Structures are given as structure tokens and as C-alpha cells.
Amino acid sequence: MRLPERAQQIVDAIYRLHVDLSNGTDDTRRALMRLMAEQLAFELGPAYGVKSAGPGRPQGPSQIAYNGPEGLGGWRILDGDGSMTDVKNSPIPNPTWQEFPDQIFLPVDPIDHLGARPAPAPEPIPVPPPPVVVDPPPPAPVPPPTPLPARGHRRGGWIEVLLKLIFGLKGR
Secondary structure: OOOOHHHHHHHHHHHHHOHHHHOOOHHHHHHHHHHHHHHHHHHHOOOEEEEEOOOOOOEOOOEEEEEEOOEEEEEEOEEOOOOOOOOOOEEOOOOOEEEOOOOEEEEOOOOOOOOOOOOOOOOOOOOOOOOOOOOOOOOOOOOOOOOOOOOOOOOOOHHHHHHHHHHOOOOO
């Protein structure tokens, strides 16, 4: 199995960003392999990671692992002695597939170290909602008028008194 073209591009880009890690110790090269594997997992899927030779053993300092249907394998990414590239610890172009029998796949978190995805659109400026219009409560019902007392008139009431005043009617 060949290293996919996009995987080689990722390896080369992460290497260029972190040449200092490749020229350090085995631990810094392990950190570089993890960065590469995280980007590979982010872009190409969770089958990409790193590997360990066995329980209690550290992660390999120069390999990318692939845990696929055919089993665990991967590629030696860094040319440790420079015999293939003339530059120690630089990426090997078109590395060959290696099987890693009886070794342990170490998954990595998928992290975008290269900004491979476009930056998210800026959050829109929130627009305040329109004010809520609350109808005023309906007016209280008007009670019916209280009838006036008859004031001693048999036919009763103030209307008759008013008629007497206006028309001069005489009461019975």
C-alpha cells in the first residue's frame, strides 16, 4: 500500500513547520510524528495514528501507523541517517508500506494543525429582537347603575319628579 498523495503533502507541510522537532531527540521526533498523525486523522480518518512496539514501550519516533482492514501497518516517514534523502531525519519521499505484526496501534485525536478547513464564518452580530407589544388588559366592566330611591312617590322615581317639574303635572 502506498502512502496517499495527500498524506505525503501533510507529512511535508508539518515537517517544514517543525524542522526543529525532527533534528532534536527521539522524544521530539515522537512529537513530530504525533502532529503528523493528528493531521492525517483529521483529514483522512481515524485509521491513521502512531504505533508502539509493545506494551510499556514508547511510541515509534519515525513511523506513521495505519490500522486498516488488512491489519496494522504503516510507513517509516523520517530518514533517520539521511541515507535516502541526504538530510538526516527528513521525510522519505514515497515511503514503502511496512507491516507491524504484534505491535500496538495508538490512536490520535484528529486535530487540524494546518488550517485545512476554511476558518468558520464570523459569528453574526446579534440583532436585538423587536420589542414585545403587550396589549393593555381590558377595562374593568362597568357595573350597572344603581337605581335611585323612589323618595316617597307611589309611581316612583325621579323621572316622575322631573316630568312634574317640566310639565307641571300633578301627582295623584
